[in-house]
Amino acid sequence: MPTPAIGSQPVRLVVAISSRTLFDLSESHALFQAEGVAAYREYQVSHENDLLEPGVAFPLVRKLMDLNAALGERGRVEVILVSRNSSDTGLRVLTSAHRHGLDISRAAFTGGASPWRYLAAFGAHLFLSADPTDVRLALEAGCAAATLLPALSVNTGSDDAQVRIAFDGDAVLFSDEAERVYREQGLDRFNQSELAAAHRPLPGGPFKGLLVAIHQIQSLFPPEASPIRTALVTARGAPSHERVVRTLRAWDIRIDEALFLGGLAKADFLAAFDADIFFDDQESHCEAARPRVATGHVPHGVANQGRPTSDSGSVG
Numbered sequence: 001m002p003t004p005a006i007g008s009q010p011v012r013l014v015v016a017i018s019s020r021t022l023f024d025l026s027e028s029h030a031l032f033q034a035e036g037v038a039a040y041r042e043y044q045v046s047h048e049n050d051l052l053e054p055g056v057a058f059p060l061v062r063k064l065m066d067l068n069a070a071l072g073e074r075g076r077v078e079v080i081l082v083s084r085n086s087s088d089t090g091l092r093v094l095t096s097a098h099r100h101g102l103d104i105s106r107a108a109f110t111g112g113a114s115p116w117r118y119l120a121a122f123g124a125h126l127f128l129s130a131d132p133t134d135v136r137l138a139l140e141a142g143c144a145a146a147t148l149l150p151a152l153s154v155n156t157g158s159d160d161a162q163v164r165i166a167f168d169g170d171a172v173l174f175s176d177e178a179e180r181v182y183r184e185q186g187l188d189r190f191n192q193s194e195l196a197a198a199h200r201p202l203p204g205g206p207f208k209g210l211l212v213a214i215h216q217i218q219s220l221f222p223p224e225a226s227p228i229r230t231a232l233v234t235a236r237g238a239p240s241h242e243r244v245v246r247t248l249r250a251w252d253i254r255i256d257e258a259l260f261l262g263g264l265a266k267a268d269f270l271a272a273f274d275a276d277i278f279f280d281d282q283e284s285h286c287e288a289a290r291p292r293v294a295t296g297h298v299p300h301g302v303a304n305q306g307r308p309t310s311d312s313g314s315v316g
Contacts, residue, residue, distance in 0.1 A: 013125055013214065015079050015125065016119055018081075018082060022057050028047075037112070041086070041088065041089050044085075048095065052093065058100075060163070060277050060294060063163045078106070080122050081094065082118060083107070084115060085110075086109055094107060114133065124143055127144070129146075163228045164228075164229045165230050166233045172205050172281055183302055194243045195240070195243075197243055202247045205301075232257070234259065235261055237262025241260045267288050270292055280296075281298045281299070281304060283297055
């Protein structure tokens with residue numbers, strides 16, 4: 001049985017998700033975009049006894065909730081439904097979650113308003129949504145957040161109970177400080193700068209808090225028995241790797257695997273790691289990865305400055 005707490009605070013991991021990431025709502029969302037809220041509501045109410053099919057986040061959510069068995073306590077890892085649906089149209093979503101065996105007890109249905117304002121109150125460490133606007137607002141409010149890209153298929157049959165989470169480094173786990181040097185001055189100057197700053201830890205990025213929460217869960221178990229495994233998958237190579245290693249050491253945070261790819265494409269490595277989800281700030285990397293693994297775009301940092309928000313309204 002794992003230790004119940006680190007210090008005086010119970011160890012918890014709280015993930016907030018939107019209904020469009022948990023379930024396949026593509027048909028009803030298309031109706032909403034074409035005909036509006038009234039048609040969407042009529043459709044959902046008339047189909048509220050029809051079971052929704054899993055969406056891109058479903059396999060990850062199921063594995064996260066199963067962690068409570070390993071932790072020996074219900075609610076230590078919690079998934080909260082945070083949705084632009086009304087309670088009326090959201091009834092089908094919660095009913096489907098329970099019929100699929102997901103122990104989701106908390107939800108916020110905001111009736112079309114962006115739900116980001118409730119993330120801090122719920123204590124969320126991560127927010128996953130299909131709406132880029134909501135994701136940006138959550139990031140600005142200090143919550144790790146990502147836009148989950150549509151998957152080509154959803155695999156719900158994995159027998160591996162371990163949750164495997166992969167992160168990009170710059171502008172995700174770390175700030176975009178070094179990325180700005182690379183974009184403004186090129187690779188050689190980037191390497192020189194990072195080598196000179198090797199003993200100065202990088203500032204934290206938007207996902208540092210999530211990594212801390214995961215590390216606390218991992219610390220309840222021997223490394224070989226942890227139910228969560230993490231990987232840093234970065235385009236960095238030598239000599240810029242040293243600052244990353246020393247930064248994680250300074251943070252006293254464990255990363256199980258670190259892949260310094262020196263510019264190689266990430267998708268094959270993510271598939272080899274068997275990632276349940278991957279987070280990256282660059283859209284091109286996300287598009288390349290999403291046919292292989294569930295992928296969240298983190299619209300943060302210099303790579304996303306000036307990019308338009310693409311979603312034009314949502315009830316998910």
